[in-house]
Amino acid sequence: MTAVNDNKPRVLSGIQPSGNLTIGNYLGALKQWVEVQHDYDCFYCVVDLHAITMPQDPVELRQRTRESAAMYIAAGIDPEISTIFVQSHVPAHSELAWMLTCMAPLGWLHRMTQFKDRTAKQTQESIGAGLLNYPSLMAADILLYHADLVPVGDDQNQHLEFTRDLAQRFNHLYGDTFTLPSVMNPQAGARIMGLDNPTAKMSKSEASENHAIFLLDELPRARKKIMRAVTDSQREIRFSDEPERAGVNNLLTIYQAISGESNAAIEAHFADKGYGDLKRAAADCVLSTLEPLQARYYELMNEAGYLDSVLRLGREKASAIADETLKLAQERMGFLAPS
Numbered sequence: 001m002t003a004v005n006d007n008k009p010r011v012l013s014g015i016q017p018s019g020n021l022t023i024g025n026y027l028g029a030l031k032q033w034v035e036v037q038h039d040y041d042c043f044y045c046v047v048d049l050h051a052i053t054m055p056q057d058p059v060e061l062r063q064r065t066r067e068s069a070a071m072y073i074a075a076g077i078d079p080e081i082s083t084i085f086v087q088s089h090v091p092a093h094s095e096l097a098w099m100l101t102c103m104a105p106l107g108w109l110h111r112m113t114q115f116k117d118r119t120a121k122q123t124q125e126s127i128g129a130g131l132l133n134y135p136s137l138m139a140a141d142i143l144l145y146h147a148d149l150v151p152v153g154d155d156q157n158q159h160l161e162f163t164r165d166l167a168q169r170f171n172h173l174y175g176d177t178f179t180l181p182s183v184m185n186p187q188a189g190a191r192i193m194g195l196d197n198p199t200a201k202m203s204k205s206e207a208s209e210n211h212a213i214f215l216l217d218e219l220p221r222a223r224k225k226i227m228r229a230v231t232d233s234q235r236e237i238r239f240s241d242e243p244e245r246a247g248v249n250n251l252l253t254i255y256q257a258i259s260g261e262s263n264a265a266i267e268a269h270f271a272d273k274g275y276g277d278l279k280r281a282a283a284d285c286v287l288s289t290l291e292p293l294q295a296r297y298y299e300l301m302n303e304a305g306y307l308d309s310v311l312r313l314g315r316e317k318a319s320a321i322a323d324e325t326l327k328l329a330q331e332r333m334g335f336l337a338p339s
C-alpha cells in the first residue's frame with residue numbers, strides 16, 4: 001500500500017449510474033475530478049444507491065454501474081492515484097445513511113429544491129421515500145470519508161449545505177465526529193445545458209434524441225446532434241446569460257470548456273462568423289474529446305478482469321476508512337458493540 005496521499009486534503013464525489021454519461025457529466029464533473037487528483041486524496045464513487053431513488057431496470061443498472069466505473073478511468077482518473085468504487089459495495093453508506101435519516105428534520109428535506117423539482121409532476125402515491133431521504137445518503141457518502149472538499153455542480157450546493165448542517169447537528173449532540181466539508185464548484189462555464197432545450201441542465205435520463213451527447217455516441221451522431229442544437233434568430237455570437245440566447249451560450253460554453261480559450265478570444269474568433277461555423281467548431285472540439293475517451297473505454301471493457309480488480313481494490317480502500325468512521329458514529333450514538 002502506498003502512503004503518498006496521507007497528508008493531502010480529501011475529495012469525494014459521485015455520479016449516479018441512472019443513464020449513460022453525457023458530455024455534461026464530463027465537462028461539469030469528470031474533467032475536474034481528473035484535474036484535482038494529484039493535489040488531493042480522491043474518492044470517486046458510482047452512486048448506485050442514489051440511482052434507485054428513481055425506478056431502475058436491474059439489468060441496466062448493473063451494466064451502467066460497470067460502464068460508469070470504466071468511464072471514470074477512460075476520462076483520465078488513474079486508479080493507482082484515486083480510489084474508484086461502487087457505493088453499494090461499502091455497506092457503511094447505507095448504515096450511516098439510516099442513522100442520519102433519523103436525525104434529519106423533515107422540514108430541511110422538504111425544502112430541497114431537487115426534491116421539489118423531481119416530485120412536482122408526481123402524486124404522493126408514486127414518490128418513493130428514498131427521494132426525500134436522498135440528501136441523508138449523500139451526507140453519509142461524504143461524512144464517512146471525512147471529505148474536505150466535494151466537487152459538484154452548483155445544483156448540488158443545497159445538498160452540501162444540508163450535509164454540513166447535519167454533521168454539525170451530530171457533532172453537537174454526540175461529540176465531534178464528522179469533518180465539515182466544503183463545496184468545490186467547477187470553474188465558470190462548465191454547466192452544460194440540453195441541446196434541444198438550453199434552459200435546462202443536460203440530463204442523462206432525458207429521453208429526447210437531440211437533448212444530450214452521450215460519451216459513447218458514435219462520432220457522426222454526436223456531430224449531428226450539435227448541428228441540430230437550438231439557437232435563436234439573432235446573428236451575434238457572444239457569451240450571454242439572457243434566456244433567449246441560452247442555446248448560443250451553451251455552444252460557446254462547450255467550445256470554451258474544451259478549448260480552454262478565454263471568452264474574449266473566442267468572441268473575437270467568431271466575430272465575423274455564423275452559427276453554422278460555431279456549431280462545426282463546437283462539434284470538432286467535442287469529437288476531439290470523445291475519440292480518445294471512447295478508444296480507452298473499449299480497451300478497458302475488453303481487458304478481462306481489469307475493471308473488477310480496480311473495483312475490488314477501491315472497495316477495500318474505501319471500506320477501511322468508512323467502516324472506521326461508521327464504528328465511531330455508532331458508538332457515539334449509543335449502539336452496543338457486538339462482542
Ligand code: TRP
Pocket residue numbers: 012013014015016047050137138141142150151152156159
Ligand atoms: N447527488 C449527486 C448528483 O446528483 C450525486 C452524489 C451522490 C454525490 N453522493 C454524492 C456527489 C457525494 C458528491 C458527493 O450530482
